[in-house]
Amino acid sequence: MEQSPHMISCTVKNLLKMKNKKLTEDLILQRLDEKGVIYPRELDTEEAEKIVLKHYDAEITTEWNSCQLYFYTQTTADGYEVYMATEDDRSPYIEQDLYYYESDWLEKLPQAIYDGLCIYIDEYNKDEYAYQDAIEEVYEEYWNDMKQEVEDELIEEGYEYEESK
Numbered sequence: 505m506e507q508s509p510h511m512i513s514c515t516v517k518n519l520l521k522m523k524n525k526k527l528t529e530d531l532i533l534q535r536l537d538e539k540g541v542i543y544p545r546e547l548d549t550e551e552a553e554k555i556v557l558k559h560y561d562a563e564i565t566t567e568w569n570s571c572q573l574y575f576y577t578q579t580t581a582d583g584y585e586v587y588m589a590t591e592d593d594r595s596p597y598i599e600q601d602l603y604y605y606e607s608d609w610l611e612k613l614p615q616a617i618y619d620g621l622c623i624y625i626d627e628y629n630k631d632e633y634a635y636q637d638a639i640e641e642v643y644e645e646y647w648n649d650m651k652q653e654v655e656d657e658l659i660e661e662g663y664e665y666e667e668s669k
Contacts, residue, residue: 525664526666527663532658535654539654549639553639557617561620562623565624566627566630569622571624573616573622575624576624576629587602589610610637610638613625614641
């Protein structure tokens with residue numbers, strides 16, 4: 505089948521356009537910005553919390569109600585503060601739910617958010633570094649997912665990474 509000069513010209517133009525569609529980190533970041541996806545650490549914990557809770561369909565509440573995971577503190581009979589992270593507020597599993605050190609206490613929080621759970625946490629504990637670190641961790645995962653999504657969209661649009669020489 506013989507192609508007309510016009511068809512050949514259009515094919516060449518399309519190939520040149522595709523050749524010029526270079527996929528770069530800057531282009532990906534620009535698209536993320538256009539979508540309103542803010543780079544991690546450029547927003548505060550409260551903003552990051554709102555975004556990830558909405559994205560993963562999770563809820564964090566300071567009201568004791570029917571949640572699927574509870575984070576709270578208790579005082580022992582001899583005056584020590586211990587940290588609870590339990591699914592059953594009426595009968596916690598002491599060996600798995602009780603934390604002596606605050607630093608490990610919120611290790612279950614990121615997965616609970618990914619799983620879209622209703623989570624109870626004392627209001628004053630939301631200001632703790634461990635809480636902020638957990639929200640940061642989840643936001644970074646969200647940002648990486650969004651970055652991959654944008655990269656995939658650009659590839660579908662014909663963008664390609666420049667080949668290494």
